[in-house]
Amino acid sequence: xxxxxxxxxxxxxxxxxxxxxxxxxxxxxxxxxxxxxxxxxxxxxxxxxxxxxxxxxxxxxxxxxxxxxxxxxxxxxxxxxxxxxxxxxxxxxxxxxxxxxxxxxxxxxxxxxxxxxxxxxxxxxxxxxxxxxxxxxxxxxxxxxxxxxxxxxxxxxxxxxxxxxxxxxxxxxxxxxxxxxxxxxxxxxxxxxxxxxxxxxxxxxxxxxxxxxxxxxxxxxxxxxxxxxxxxxxxxxxxxxxxxxxxxxx
Amino acid sequence: xxxxxxxxxxxxxxxxxxxxxxxxxxxxxxxxxxxxxxxxxxxxxxxxxxxxxxxxxxxxxxxxxxxxxxxxxxxxxxxxxxxxxxxxxxxxxxxxxxxxxxxxxxxxxxxxxxxxxxxxxxxxxxxxxxxxxxxxxxxxxxxxxxxxxxxxxxxxxxxxxxxxxxxxxxxxxxxxxxxxxxxxxxxxxxxxxxxxxxxxxxxxxxxxxxxxxxxxxxxxxxxxxxxxxxxxxxxxxxxxxxxxxxxxxxxxxxxxxxxxxxxxxxxxxx
Numbered sequence: 282x283x284x285x286x287x288x289x290x291x292x293x294x295x296x297x298x299x300x301x302x303x304x305x306x307x308x309x310x311x312x313x314x315x316x317x318x319x320x321x322x323x324x325x326x327x328x329x330x331x332x333x334x335x336x337x338x339x340x341x342x343x344x345x346x347x348x349x350x351x352x353x354x355x356x357x358x359x360x361x362x363x364x365x366x367x368x369x370x371x372x373x374x375x376x377x378x379x380x381x382x383x384x385x386x387x388x389x390x391x392x393x394x395x396x397x398x399x400x401x402x403x404x405x406x407x408x409x410x411x412x413x414x415x416x417x418x419x420x421x422x423x424x425x426x427x428x429x430x431x432x433x434x435x436x437x438x439x440x441x442x443x444x445x446x447x448x449x450x451x452x453x454x455x456x457x458x459x460x461x462x463x464x465x466x467x468x469x470x471x472x473x474x475x476x477x478x479x480x481x482x483x484x485x486x487x488x489x490x491x492x493x494x495x496x497x498x499x500x501x502x503x504x505x506x507x508x509x510x511x512x513x514x515x516x517x518x519x520x521x522x523x524x525x526x527x528x529x530x531x
Numbered sequence: 532x533x534x535x536x537x538x539x540x541x542x543x544x545x546x547x548x549x550x551x552x553x554x555x556x557x558x559x560x561x562x563x564x565x566x567x568x569x570x571x572x573x574x575x576x577x578x579x580x581x582x583x584x585x586x587x588x589x590x591x592x593x594x595x596x597x598x599x600x601x602x603x604x605x606x607x608x609x610x611x612x613x614x615x616x617x618x619x620x621x622x623x624x625x626x627x628x629x630x631x632x633x634x635x636x637x638x639x640x641x642x643x644x645x646x647x648x649x650x651x652x653x654x655x656x657x658x659x660x661x662x663x664x665x666x667x668x669x670x671x672x673x674x675x676x677x678x679x680x681x682x683x684x685x686x687x688x689x690x691x692x693x694x695x696x697x698x699x700x701x702x703x704x705x706x707x708x709x710x711x712x713x714x715x716x717x718x719x720x721x722x723x724x725x726x727x728x729x730x731x732x733x734x735x736x737x738x739x740x741x742x743x744x745x746x747x748x749x750x751x752x753x754x755x756x757x758x759x760x761x762x763x764x765x766x767x768x769x770x771x772x773x774x775x776x777x778x779x780x781x782x783x784x785x786x787x788x789x790x791x792x793x794x795x796x797x798x799x800x801x
Binding site: 321 | 545546547548549550615634635639643646647648649734736744747749750751752754755757759760
């Protein structure tokens with residue numbers, strides 16, 4: 282017991298300088314290209330990293346990127362490990378019960394199914410399919426609510442693992458964000474294709490914040506509005522998502 | 532051919548891979564620090580278990596019984612979180628004023644000023660302490676058993692020479708105990724090494740996390756080299772690393788056993 286207290290004192294002494302932090306820490310997953318990923322240098326890169334840096338510059342904040350698994354993204358923000366998250370997270374009512382979002386910086390994006398060519402699904406009455414989703418996503422919630430009966434929902438920790446299992450034939454189809462799937466389907470050269478109808482869920486992608494950080498939210502919203510108006514957001518969307526946009530300027 | 536080699540060399544030495552190689556330090560630090568703490572906790576636990584004062588004896592027994600039974604993954608998740616909140620609770624009781632508490636709308640911590648940001652160094656220390664606590668419980672049992680294995684005649688002889696109780700303990704009892712404890716402790720050390728693969732659970736960007744990230748399939752040329760699911764290749768590297776560490780550890784333990792057994796007991800060399 283004494284040792285625990287000693288260890289506690291040691292850790293406290295070492296960790297103490299970390300209490301006072303002025304800059305804003307932004308968490309991202311780093312495994313959701315082109316939204317956010319780790320580039321060859323091993324650093325976070327992608328649409329949200331460029332946009333996040335632009336927002337911070339506009340709002341006059343010093344920002345630092347932190348990697349965190351998708352699964353524990355919201356709990357760890359509530360626990361104070363970082364101040365906001367930009368991780369391709371859709372704004373939903375369910376999430377808004379625990380956290381706040383800025384206005385969206387990517388408009389509502391239809392979710393889509395992909396499968397190997399020649400797969401013949403009767404989407405009106407889907408039965409016996411193995412459907413891959415990333416756990417904790419809006420698609421996972423949608424699939425559990427609407428497709429669980431008669432089908433098998435397979436959850437993956439990252440979107441890439443989900444895709445790898447489709448390529449390996451372990452699952453029949455994937456339901457995921459259209460903007461995530463689009464470049465992969467293009468790059469796959471016919472190895473996978475879109476199937477079925479689009480599913481409209483989610484209120485666009487925004488940055489997540491703790492509910493009490495209203496001051497930060499106001500600053501960020503103001504910066505996003507300005508960046509939408511001056512075309513920066515559309516420019517970045519065009520740069521990272523081929524053929525998408527412009528959404529926020531004429 | 533040369534182009535191929537040049538390509539792979541540059542791919543395997545890009546920043547992403549260099550970060551992965553650097554992350555081996557976290558695993559090694561956690562193992563060494565965790566191991567050292569396990570021995571300290573083990574010695575403390577064994578001393579408590581041997582104590583003549585029953586409440587202390589109870590603490591030692593309860594510690595080794597309970598902590599040994601809890602799965603290490605669970606303890607690994609539980610201890611750092613509980614500790615962080617404990618520290619925040621303590622800090623909150625010191626710094627939070629009623630106004631600050633009123634301004635806080637989140638359920639935890641009580642006021643924003645009491646929040647403790649945990650980065651990799653803090654998590655690494657907490658992870659090492661967790662490892663030390665969990666495997667210290669095993670070490671407690673090993674050391675407790677080893678203490679009882681030291682022949683009573685050795686201790687009686689030491690007392691007959693006029694040594695004080697603490698001299699008997701440190702110069703004879705603990706000194707000879709190592710011979711009996713080392714085989715068991717080498718086992719505990721192996722378990723600690725294996726448990727270091729859990730570091731990524733605490734969001735430490737360790738070798739397992741990077742192997743996952745580097746091996747994950749990539750479909751987009753803008754992101755980097757396009758490749759299939761290569762995780763098994765990276766896991767294989769970790770596999771080789773852990774075998775290498777095991778082999779080195781065995782050599783080291785053999786050497787230490789020979790060293791501590793020098794001139795003590797012939798049966799210890801068997």
